[in-house]
Amino acid sequence: xxxxxxxxxxxxxxxxxxxxxxxxxxxxxxxxxxxxxxxxxxxxxxxxxxxxxxxxxxxxxxxxxxxxxxxxxxxxxxxxxxxxxxxxxxxxxxxxxxxxxxxxxxxxxxxxxxxxxxxxxxxxxxxxxxxxxxxxxxxxxxxxxxxxxxxxxxxxxxxxxxxxxxxxxxxxxxxxxxxxxxxxxxxxxxxxxxxxxxxxxxxxxxxxxxxxxxxxxxxxxxxxxxxxxxxxxxxxxxxxxxxxxxxxxxxxxxxxxxxxxxxxxxxxxxxxxxxxxxxxxxxxxxxxx
Amino acid sequence: xxxxxxxxxxxxxxxxxxxxxxxxxxxxxxxxxxxxxxxxxxxxxxxxxxxxxxxxxxxxxxxxxxxxxxxxxxxxxxxxxxxxxxxxxxxxxxxxxxxxxxxxxxxxxxxxxxxxxxxxxxxxxxxxxxxxxxxxxxxxxxxxxxxxxxxxx
Numbered sequence: 433x434x435x436x437x438x439x440x441x442x443x444x445x446x447x448x449x450x451x452x453x454x455x456x457x458x459x460x461x462x463x464x465x466x467x468x469x470x471x472x473x474x475x476x477x478x479x480x481x482x483x484x485x486x487x488x489x490x491x492x493x494x495x496x497x498x499x500x501x502x503x504x505x506x507x508x509x510x511x512x513x514x515x516x517x518x519x520x521x522x523x524x525x526x527x528x529x530x531x532x533x534x535x536x537x538x539x540x541x542x543x544x545x546x547x548x549x550x551x552x553x554x555x556x557x558x559x560x561x562x563x564x565x566x567x568x569x570x571x572x573x574x575x576x577x578x579x580x581x582x583x584x585x586x587x588x589x590x591x592x593x594x595x596x597x598x599x600x601x602x603x604x605x606x607x608x609x610x611x612x613x614x615x616x617x618x619x620x621x622x623x624x625x626x627x628x629x630x631x632x633x634x635x636x637x638x639x640x641x642x643x644x645x646x647x648x649x650x651x652x653x654x655x656x657x658x659x660x661x662x663x664x665x666x667x668x669x670x671x672x673x674x675x676x677x678x679x680x681x682x683x684x685x686x687x688x689x690x691x692x693x694x695x696x697x698x699x700x701x702x703x704x705x706x707x708x709x710x711x712x713x714x715x716x717x718x719x720x721x
Numbered sequence: 722x723x724x725x726x727x728x729x730x731x732x733x734x735x736x737x738x739x740x741x742x743x744x745x746x747x748x749x750x751x752x753x754x755x756x757x758x759x760x761x762x763x764x765x766x767x768x769x770x771x772x773x774x775x776x777x778x779x780x781x782x783x784x785x786x787x788x789x790x791x792x793x794x795x796x797x798x799x800x801x802x803x804x805x806x807x808x809x810x811x812x813x814x815x816x817x818x819x820x821x822x823x824x825x826x827x828x829x830x831x832x833x834x835x836x837x838x839x840x841x842x843x844x845x846x847x848x849x850x851x852x853x854x855x856x857x858x859x860x861x862x863x864x865x866x867x868x869x870x871x872x873x874x
Binding site for chain 2: 458462465466467468469470471474477478480481482484485486487488624627628631632633634635636639
């Protein structure tokens with residue numbers, strides 16, 4: 433029963449929470465740059481407007497692919513909040529991202545294709561850290577499990593066993609949240625990179641679908657961050673929310689203080705951090721426990 | 722009626738300008754003027770833009786580009802000509818390669834004169850464009866297209 437409530441809460445509240453975080457993000461970014469910034473509800477105004485614009489579709493497959501992308505990403509969150517297998521969640525997350533890649537490449541636009549290639553490269557960069565994070569949750573004592581509903585019942589927080597995995601995951605979160613310096617495929621804010629990268633050829637309505645999906649995805653990713661902290665003690669949920677918000681703020685800070693890097697730097701830095709942080713952590717876990 | 726006026730996304734295209742107006746357009750986004758407080762975003766993508774900001778006169782080379790950008794923008798949309806060159810052709814009007822102002826190529830709704838146009842007047846022009854954008858959106862929802870000049874190409 434509680435999992436049904438969690439699923440319904442996710443499906444209904446996640447877009448509002450994601451959009452609200454997005455608005456706060458824009459406000460905080462503006463303040464960091466010495467500007468007043470847009471209203472906190474601005475992302476909702478944007479999506480509302482995008483939905484009301486004329487439908488323009490470059491390729492008929494686009495709408496289908498974008499809706500599939502949204503459906504799969506929603507299903508990822510549903511699986512996670514239902515307390516299902518975390519490995520399955522991340523496999524599905526990558527599957528969903530593939531549909532976005534298809535949507536970006538069906539138009540044959542050079543700008544969109546370049547953005548799509550960069551998206552594939554980004555996936556190559558972050559995928560090891562994501563898979564290792566799953567493995568880390570499994571290796572963390574005492575109960576070796578991939579199931580989220582059992583992971584949240586551990587006596588001590590997973591982060592105590594998995595600090596390296598946590599660092600690697602937060603590092604690749606910059607890529608997943610499309611923040612500078614790793615916003616090669618498309619930028620999160622109004623920043624332009626190869627026009628709008630992978631979303632260049634998305635018409636207004638498809639872009640609205642994309643934005644809402646990003647909100648769902650953001651809530652899911654922050655929930656995974658929270659999973660590192662949650663344990664059997666109910667008070668840990670408060671700590672988990674604090675940690676998730678702190679990570680979210682750190683991403684905004686990184687976004688506003690770093691310039692965009694080239695693709696080879698992205699790949700090297702991400703893999704080195706993943707190997708050093710998560711890899712060493714994994715070795716210790718396997719040898720000691 | 723959809724309240725779209727809170728989210729005007731601007732696409733800036735530089736025709737044959739001297740870059741004076743372009744610098745002033747970008748100055749609108751700096752901390753001093755901060756156009757984003759009105760929800761204005763400087764997007765690079767015509768398919769997601771609402772307001773087309775044209776600077777500089779139109780020459781034979783950029784005419785097709787301006788036309789294409791305009792046609793790629795989804796309705797409702799508004800065109801703003803920023804600077805004397807975009808309004809009339811300016812000092813380049815008699816030059817052999819210049820066809821004239823932006824209205825020789827696309828239907829211009831708001832004219833912002835000045836050489837270079839000051840950020841204050843650009844923001845004022847955009848605010849007027851936003852009101853027109855809302856009006857067109859209401860007409861668009863009712864299915865009226867001919868009420869505005871959007872049907873033309």
